Amino acid sequence: MTDSSFFPDIETLHAKGTFLEDLHCRARTAADRVFGKTVFVRGVIEISNFCRENCAYCGMRRDNKQLHRYRARLEELADLIFHHRPACITDINLQAGEDPVAVREIAIPLIRAIRRETPLGVSVCLGTLDTSLYGELKDAGATIYILKFEIAEAPLYRQMQAPGTLSERLESIRHLASKGWNVSSGFIAGLPGQSNDRLVENFRTARELPLSGCSVSPFIPGDETPLGDSPAADIDLTLNCMAALRLMRPDWVIPAVSALNLSEPGSGYRRGLRAGANLVTINMTPEQWRNDYLLYKRDRFIMTEERILSAISDEKLSPSSRSLADWYRSVKIGAAPSSAEQAKPVAA
Numbered sequence: 386m387t388d389s390s391f392f393p394d395i396e397t398l399h400a401k402g403t404f405l406e407d408l409h410c411r412a413r414t415a416a417d418r419v420f421g422k423t424v425f426v427r428g429v430i431e432i433s434n435f436c437r438e439n440c441a442y443c444g445m446r447r448d449n450k451q452l453h454r455y456r457a458r459l460e461e462l463a464d465l466i467f468h469h470r471p472a473c474i475t476d477i478n479l480q481a482g483e484d485p486v487a488v489r490e491i492a493i494p495l496i497r498a499i500r501r502e503t504p505l506g507v508s509v510c511l512g513t514l515d516t517s518l519y520g521e522l523k524d525a526g527a528t529i530y531i532l533k534f535e536i537a538e539a540p541l542y543r544q545m546q547a548p549g550t551l552s553e554r555l556e557s558i559r560h561l562a563s564k565g566w567n568v569s570s571g572f573i574a575g576l577p578g579q580s581n582d583r584l585v586e587n588f589r590t591a592r593e594l595p596l597s598g599c600s601v602s603p604f605i606p607g608d609e610t611p612l613g614d615s616p617a618a619d620i621d622l623t624l625n626c627m628a629a630l631r632l633m634r635p636d637w638v639i640p641a642v643s644a645l646n647l648s649e650p651g652s653g654y655r656r657g658l659r660a661g662a663n664l665v666t667i668n669m670t671p672e673q674w675r676n677d678y679l680l681y682k683r684d685r686f687i688m689t690e691e692r693i694l695s696a697i698s699d700e701k702l703s704p705s706s707r708s709l710a711d712w713y714r715s716v717k718i719g720a721a722p723s724s725a726e727q728a729k730p731v732a733a
Contacts, residue, residue: 432462433457445678473704492522535571601627601639655696
């Protein structure tokens, strides 16, 4: 369901005023046309902050010796998911730094338990792994892999010390899709050194990859990173990129990322929904580990159930009654629900 007639230009990505409002309105309408006036609601659990990579924009980089490292306890996470998850959640996302130990010892057995004990869909965001580990995760029952290409221009990718090489990252995305995963990717808007041409290259790369969804994250100068003194991304630039993705691919799942509320406290997340996002995420990471999952700032803005449901309601949307994993399955067999079906609110 690609709108091949739309590809963003520089003027669109830097839209302000009524041009911006019109862009975001068109994007929201495009999302509603495919998905109805609903958004998918998933829970995320950050299972480990160990990471073997050294990305200049991430506080969990391996050279950050100040960070207290943790791996969550499997039994505690299972109890949290089985007995204490919010009723509106239909999917669980397991996220970590690039930590193969946590994949083997926590993610794989936890996914098996989730699939055995619950109807939840399972996605993972665990970085670039060996192909054998991808296979084990899929065999355990995960169906969605989130692997962001981050920066679609090789020199800047190297400069930012992003994982491996850009070509390796893109090849991993293609490999995952070839093995039947629904792959979501994403990029960062407003990075230091990101020219207009480099920004637009992210859209070309996303369009060419075999993706089911894509995100845009605003650059936030992270605590304990080499970029800590750099200026943050313009929130309007980030939201315009989200709206442009929606118009380029109306059928993609596009999340509202929590960093939007760091860029614009109080309203950034709602504006993400207004710009065409159709996936929200409740943070379920146990409190004793949250502050050490240092993507941006130690003083995190945690998207709780209350905040998520309030944002959805304020934008006159409702939680989807269908899991993201089930949506993808239905699309593959040509049985995606109509907008009216998708708009049914989730049962309490």
